[in-house]
Amino acid sequence: MTIPESIKKFITWIQGFDHRVLRNEDDVKEKLILPMFHYLCYPEICHREYSLKTYQSATYTKNAEIAQIYFATDDLKKQNTNTSLIFVEAIEPQKTKLNEAIEQAKFYSNHFKTLFFIVTNGYEIKVFQRLHYNREKLVFDLNIDTLKNNDVASKFYNKLNFDLVKNIDKNTASILTYTKYNLIEKLIIRHPDLQDFLEKYDFKPSITREGYDLVVVKPKVAIACNLPKAFREGNCQIEFSSILFKGLKINLNHQDILGQLMTGLHTQPNWGCRRFLKQIDKNNFTVNLGQITVILSKLEATDLCLCVDEICQEYQNLIIEFENALETWDFEFVKFSEVRGFILFSVSQELWELMQQFAKEFDYTKGKSEWHLFHREDISIRVSRGIRDHAFILPQFDRNLSLLASKKANIIYELNDVNLQSLKTAKFSLWQQNIGVRGTWTTRYTKQWLLDKYIPKVINYYSEKSQLSEAELLAKITNCRSERALIKEIDNITDLVPYLHDIQSWLHIYVENIVVSLLKPYYRAYTNLVRNTDSSITGIDYIFGNLRRVEWKNTQEENYSNSTDWKNLTFKYAIDCLDWQVTRIKNSEYENSFNADIITRIFIWIIENGKISFSQAQLNAAKQALIPLWEQSRFEVRYIYPNR
Structure with a gap:
């Protein structure tokens, strides 16, 4: 059998390729990926690069990486998720464990909705076919030496060449899976004895709760959730009783729960109010949960919604309850480095330095006056008498400026683990009792205490030493949120x-x-x-x-x-x-x-x-x-x- 000329060129190129010349990630891209897709007949104009930092999630927050995406069209305006074909991620040749990169590639491939995704370190090559309603399928797991075999190279070419891949109907897998599922559903409905048999595998409905662990079970669906506590993130795991999904466990993180499940609570599946549900026909729905998509019957979708309602309503209640208790709603939430907190207001750098100096001078270990209630930790101020921590305050300077060059500092009310320890260890129904003037201060109280008592005291104390007048220092305090009537x-x-x-x-x-x-x-x-x-x-x-x-x-x-x-x-x-x-x-x-x-x-x-x-x-x-x-x-x- 005559080998087509295009395959011959691909084989000749790969057999002449020496992976030992690769030194870094750029080499993998320039010397392997780009030539490989050239010999797989992908037009250069169908190739684009994307910075993965645009699509970061809480799970993947590493330094920005560049992904190679190949599209079915050379029209730049039409290069989108509908025309995307292959996602390729290059990693350094020195990295021999590809699992983490595979998980990341899987995540981004789902965002770009490509047909395939590839991960390679220049020697090992793993090619996955992305299936809509099943887990991804590993179609090639080989190395460069293996790929140099004529038969392997031919199979590789015949599976991934441009003319073949661009003509794959992205909906084919969906249609086939849906058709298969629909036939099974009809078969079950037409045979009551089979339906009775399958119902024996239904879960026993229940709702159980122990502290911040909530488990909600309906006949077709069960969700076990770790509820959020003290602004800590929760998560959940979803299982189905259907034999079609035997062994499938879908894990959702905090962002998945908030971003996918939380809207449209207490609504029917067919109302179109829930983000994770899309109705196919009268009796079937596609359901997107995290990075997994399944097709559910109306009964299964209804049970899923009932479980989600119980879980998400309590999830939302706890978040709202904590925000209400700490009076944080009127303040912007910020997260940087290891810090989580709320912006109270802004001050000049000079004033912040005086606030720090005062806190150092009036450390609670150095005296017993009413103002000896501080403790310095790095650049933060810990308001405490040594027994009870009231609040943790620290500055946020412009990231583009050095500490000394900054002119303004946002005053942050920090959600410090030390201060929240009593909330995390307290009994579920009693944690709010620690909130108050003698316990953990709220953001609102902390802001007013700083503005009405602490800052005036600091300015007055250093008025003779400071080069700036009291009026100048006070004028540089900026409220970060305009007040409005309740x-x-x-x-x-x-x-x-x-x-x-x-x-x-x-x-x-x-x-x-x-x-x-x-x-x-x-x-x-x-x-x-x-x-x-x-x-x-x-x-x-x-x-x-x-x-x-x-x-x-x-x-x-x-x-x-x-x-x-x-x-x-x-x-x-x-x-x-x-x-x-x-x-x-x-x-x-x-x-x-x-x-x-x-x-x-x-x-x-x-x-x-x-x-x-x-x-x-x-x-x-x-x-x-x-x-x-x-x-x-x-x-x-x-x-x-x-x-x-």
Whole structure:
């Protein structure tokens, strides 16, 4: 049998390749990967490099690496996950253990949705085929010497050459797996005796909890979760009773739980509110859990959702409970080096140095006055009397500047392990008893103590020694967050606007349908609040323009404007349209986030630009409806969307 010329060229090249010339990762790329894919007939323009730091996760946080991606098209605009073919990761020749690199390549290959991923150190080559609904398949595990064999080289070429790979239908594996699964499902339904047999393998439903370990079991699904404690990350493991998934255990980390499972709690699988679920047909769903995708029946998906609801509701409750206890919601969370904490405010470098000097001078081991309550640890300040730690304070300087060159320092309330030890060891229901003035200080109390007592004391103490005046030092204190009226205390309608902006920003990035239990009272209360607005309000075109967008979305008719004469309409008609939106969602279970986003924009515009007559009852109802929706948006923006 005649060997094609293209394979001959590949064999000639690989047999002439000497892996001993490789010295580093760049050599592996330049001298092996790029020539190999040239001889596999991949056009150079179909190759692109990506910095993996853009796609880092909590699991893989090493230094940035460069990945080689090969695409099916030479059109740069079309080089995306739909056209990606092969992901290649080169590692240093000296590294002989490839397991860690394989796991990393698997992770990024799933992001890029390539058909294959390859890991090589220049001598060993491992090629995996990425399957949608099964684990990846190892198709080649060889070294350069083995690849020089004519038969092996031919098989390698015939499996990975450009013409063959670019014509693989990415959906083929999905369709075949789904078809196979669907046939099994129908077989089970048609044979009750087989169904009875399989049900013997169902789990026994239960919910058990010991401290921060929660296990939720439904007939088809079981989830064991380590709940988060004191801002520490949790995780969970998911198992299925179906014989189709025998032995499959899906492990999700903290970011997976927040980024995939947390949205759409207490909704039906077919409502489209959950990020990890996608309905295939009436009875089947694709489910994305971490880096694994499976197909579940409606019953299995329902049990999975019920388990997720129990786990995630408690997961969320604990996070919220801890934030509430430490009063951290109004402060930006930061994480750098080994530090986790919240930015309280900023001060000048000179003032921070005086604060440190005072803490050193008034160490609790050096005296018994009311101000001897500090202990220096590196550059941080430990507020303590030696028995009870109150707070840990440290600076955050600009990363691009040296300590001496920095002009400003963010004052960080640190979540220190020493300070949190009592919270981690306390009984589950009693840990909050340590929060308070005589125990662990909250962020709010710490900030006020620093601003009202400590800093004035420091400035006064060093006033004669410092080259800067008291006024100059105080002028350089910068609050990192503008104060706003608490929702319950609002009596000026315009004070609602910052909260509405928060909700609108959340809805704008919310890609799933949203359950309407929170939206019903919100739509109704704010429509009533702005009902009596002066008809001379500016921007009536803006209001009706947004109302048209909602109508188009709901009717799926882009020519909707032809059926309504939008010109010369009054503000009263705008209220009628908002009333219709209130009526529309009364009997709905979920709402498209686009609609909620646009309607919120309308409420904001009217409040900012209109002269509104409203009663106390209308304002109270608006505040009451705002609180749960805003709290949900606050949680998701802080915890869920940074994990996407």
